[in-house]
Amino acid sequence: MSSVFLHDALIYLATAVVFVPIAKKLGMGSVLGYLIGGIIIGPFFLGFIGEEGKDIMHFAEFGVVMMLFLIGLELEPKNFWRMRKLILGTGIMQMGATTLLCFAVLSIIGFTWKAALACGLALSMSSTAIAMQTLREKGLTKTQAGKSSFAVLLFQDISVIPILALLPLLAVSTIQASSGKQATFLAGLPGWAQTLTLLIAANAVVLIGRFVFVPFLRVIARIRLRELFTAAALLIVIGTAYLMMLVGLSPALGTFLAGLVLATSEFRHELESDIDPFKGILLGLFFIAVGASINFKLIIDNPWEIMALVCGVLAVKSLVLFVTGKISGLSFDQNMIFSLGLGQIGEFAFVLLAFIAQLNIMSARWSDTMMGVTAISMTVTPLLMLLNERLILPRFGTREAVEERQADSISGEHRVIITGFGHFGSTIGRFLRASGVKATILDNDSDRVELLRKMGFTVFYGDATRLDILKSAGADNAKILIAAIDSPEINLDLIEKTKKEFPNLTVMVRAKSRLDAYDLIDAGVENIYRESLDTSVRLGVDALIRLGFRKYTATRAGQNFIKYDEGALRLLAAHRHDQSAYIFKTREQISIQEELLTNDREVVPNLHDHAWDSDVYKNQE
Numbered sequence: 001m002s003s004v005f006l007h008d009a010l011i012y013l014a015t016a017v018v019f020v021p022i023a024k025k026l027g028m029g030s031v032l033g034y035l036i037g038g039i040i041i042g043p044f045f046l047g048f049i050g051e052e053g054k055d056i057m058h059f060a061e062f063g064v065v066m067m068l069f070l071i072g073l074e075l076e077p078k079n080f081w082r083m084r085k086l087i088l089g090t091g092i093m094q095m096g097a098t099t100l101l102c103f104a105v106l107s108i109i110g111f112t113w114k115a116a117l118a119c120g121l122a123l124s125m126s127s128t129a130i131a132m133q134t135l136r137e138k139g140l141t142k143t144q145a146g147k148s149s150f151a152v153l154l155f156q157d158i159s160v161i162p163i164l165a166l167l168p169l170l171a172v173s174t175i176q177a178s179s180g181k182q183a184t185f186l187a188g189l190p191g192w193a194q195t196l197t198l199l200i201a202a203n204a205v206v207l208i209g210r211f212v213f214v215p216f217l218r219v220i221a222r223i224r225l226r227e228l229f230t231a232a233a234l235l236i237v238i239g240t241a242y243l244m245m246l247v248g249l250s251p252a253l254g255t256f257l258a259g260l261v262l263a264t265s266e267f268r269h270e271l272e273s274d275i276d277p278f279k280g281i282l283l284g285l286f287f288i289a290v291g292a293s294i295n296f297k298l299i300i301d302n303p304w305e306i307m308a309l310v311c312g313v314l315a316v317k318s319l320v321l322f323v324t325g326k327i328s329g330l331s332f333d334q335n336m337i338f339s340l341g342l343g344q345i346g347e348f349a350f351v352l353l354a355f356i357a358q359l360n361i362m363s364a365r366w367s368d369t370m371m372g373v374t375a376i377s378m379t380v381t382p383l384l385m386l387l388n389e390r391l392i393l394p395r396f397g398t399r400e401a402v403e404e405r406q407a408d409s410i411s412g413e414h415r416v417i418i419t420g421f422g423h424f425g426s427t428i429g430r431f432l433r434a435s436g437v438k439a440t441i442l443d444n445d446s447d448r449v450e451l452l453r454k455m456g457f458t459v460f461y462g463d464a465t466r467l468d469i470l471k472s473a474g475a476d477n478a479k480i481l482i483a484a485i486d487s488p489e490i491n492l493d494l495i496e497k498t499k500k501e502f503p504n505l506t507v508m509v510r511a512k513s514r515l516d517a518y519d520l521i522d523a524g525v526e527n528i529y530r531e532s533l534d535t536s537v538r539l540g541v542d543a544l545i546r547l548g549f550r551k552y553t554a555t556r557a558g559q560n561f562i563k564y565d566e567g568a569l570r571l572l573a574a575h576r577h578d579q580s581a582y583i584f585k586t587r588e589q590i591s592i593q594e595e596l597l598t599n600d601r602e603v604v605p606n607l608h609d610h611a612w613d614s615d616v617y618k619n620q621e
Helices: 002-025 030-041 062-074 077-082 084-108 113-123 128-137 144-170 191-223 226-247 251-262 268-293 296-301 303-327 332-341 348-358 364-396 398-405 423-434 446-455 467-472 488-501 514-522 533-546 551-573 579-603 614-620
Strands: 416-419 439-443 458-461 480-483 506-511 527-530
Touching: 002 030, 002 268, 030 128, 030 268, 030 364, 062 144, 062 226, 062 251, 062 268, 077 084, 084 113, 084 144, 084 303, 113 144, 113 348, 113 364, 128 144, 128 268, 128 332, 128 364, 144 191, 144 251, 144 303, 144 332, 144 348, 191 226, 191 251, 226 251, 226 268, 251 348, 268 364, 296 303, 296 364, 303 332, 303 364, 332 364, 348 364, 416 423, 423 439, 439 446, 446 458, 467 488, 480 488, 488 506, 488 514, 506 514, 514 527, 514 551, 527 533, 533 551, 551 579
Parallel strands: 416 439, 416 480, 439 458, 480 506, 506 527
Antiparallel strands: none
């Protein structure tokens, strides 16, 4: 048994390591790399894993379980309340219209009204895993398309609870345990009892989270062993998922509720940091399993039917989403990202379709068909996003308008290129402009691009990591590239490509934290700017002045502190993977910094330090 596990683990990891870098290199994103890798190693091609893909999905779905737990953790009640109009407005519009259209089409092709309604609800779901991963990789989570996508996906995730409660009421007969499978608590119960059980289970998770999980984590936290806290976090996730499976409900639903409860606890951020590494690798496993589970035999036997269903679902969902985005006020290119990004059927559809089949609402054949349609639609989505970025937006979106409108000014080619024009990048851009230095700006938020163009900035819409976009922005002849993108991963990718293709450029990079700075040092970057360092020191300088220090003395101390800290940063980078050595070196550097600043105060004469203090001049007058 252990050899089988190791064999499968080796295959999965090798697939990720081989296919994801290739996909990223081709500009397709990691999700498509995982999916293609799963298809190739699956039972219908090389046959390395799975018996028709069915024996790998259960374990693979644990990645979705982890993801839903983290989404629950991130959803603070105050944030939900602040976004309530967007969540409820776009969510109800999308789910309601999609369900009604699917219900109408399925009824026409011969489904009973119960089967059409149940299947329509399942098909209205979109993939949180694929959509959020794709948006995150492209740095689009903070755009209007990203916010609208998150709102719709969140509404869908929450809607799973009432949908699962509704389905037993549509059942033709009660759940029957499949032969050879463990019977769940719901097996054999009448529809009303199943609905009541589901609602009780959901509330039980909420109560257990409030009165058991939080006190339990407080006890574990007092022991002060990080690995024990990580084990406790995993215990909560796995335990909740297992209990929900015993009852016969979705484990992802249970962990989402558990995360929702723990979002208001003091352990929210610690849980996020402990679970996040497991989520990433398990989500990759889920995408590989989705690719491997596509039933190509079913496609070969009924190619036109499957293709018609896939195209029909994608068309219906994308149309509904486009209208929803239009009503919500999204611009064309933001709306295209929103519509195509959520056009697929989601991972919760696997759960709902399996439950629908158990309840005998829909035949086994149609259940298998819809499972195949779901998997294929998930595989197609990254391709549609790629086509949108490469073919649709350049011809009909903001990028064309930008390039046409700014053609005259681009011919001059500015010496500075700024990638990312959020809060950090815009401060740099405005400072340079006020100093008489023009810059070419690259940003993938189309709404921001429109605003910048109206302000007179030279702007390109698009992915800054694409070499053709960099070339069109004048990277061949520019002197400085300022990488101010919010995502550290995208910044690293940009730096790697820039150093190879444009060696003439001096690269100056934003680092969100000390840890990001370490990664940039490892990548060979010389000019690193931590966004919190100067602001933090400036606040400290102002605090010293208010405490009675002379302004020049405080400012000089701040500048020296930054100089010493930058030197310590590169020294500590070499030890960051050895915790004990890193802690020792950090304490040593803190001691050295304090000693240097003390010596500076004592050695440097402060006779004329009052020259910066206007109050001194006023007193002299």
